[in-house]
Amino acid sequence: SQQGEEDPQALSIQEGENATMNCSYKTSINNLQWYRQNSGRGLVHLILIRSNEREKHSGRLRVTLDTSKKSSSLLITASRAADTASYFCATDSLGAQKLVFGQGTRLTINP
């Protein structure tokens, strides 16, 4: 069974707007990662946040982690058409040596 549940499953916004995606998980984690997948391509790592971190930034990306609620959010600011993709959260439990992926959010940026 998959650890992560992502919300929404699909999101469509206008270029320039901000996009927020949420991820909830079930068990204790070592870190949580976000990946992007363009249509027909492999996944690309975006950002990693460790269990002792609450917020992390990378360019236009902002990730938050609330371990008490077992949830994370990914914010993409000032969206661009090139941000159109599917976004997946993945959790890494301590000692597990593997990731468990959510089902993803399909983001569409309309010009």
Add this chain to the structure above:
Amino acid sequence: NAGVTQTPKFRVLKTGQSMTLLCAQDMNHEYMYWYRQDPGMGLRLIHYSVGEGTTAKGEVPDGYNVSRLKKQNFLLGLESAAPSQTSVYFCASRSLAGSDTQYFGPGTRLTVL
């Protein structure tokens, strides 16, 4: 530096046929993984390896076998393909040291008729 490569990119099989998918990485990573991705299901882990000569089962291992005879290669075998194995298969690798990030190949689209 090619990263993670997968061979082949596309394949069509008939039920009962066998095939092997090859994953190769040139980053000297210790860990390698095979996932399958079905519509609406995200990625599910089939098998993984934490080092040359070692393999372990993931979430959906039935119907698949793997081998890691060389550090840079991870093979996924289907002995008797079934239509339920129609999927897109992704390989990934990760360094033992470093940031726990996985690096993905471009995928293999497999159709079993």
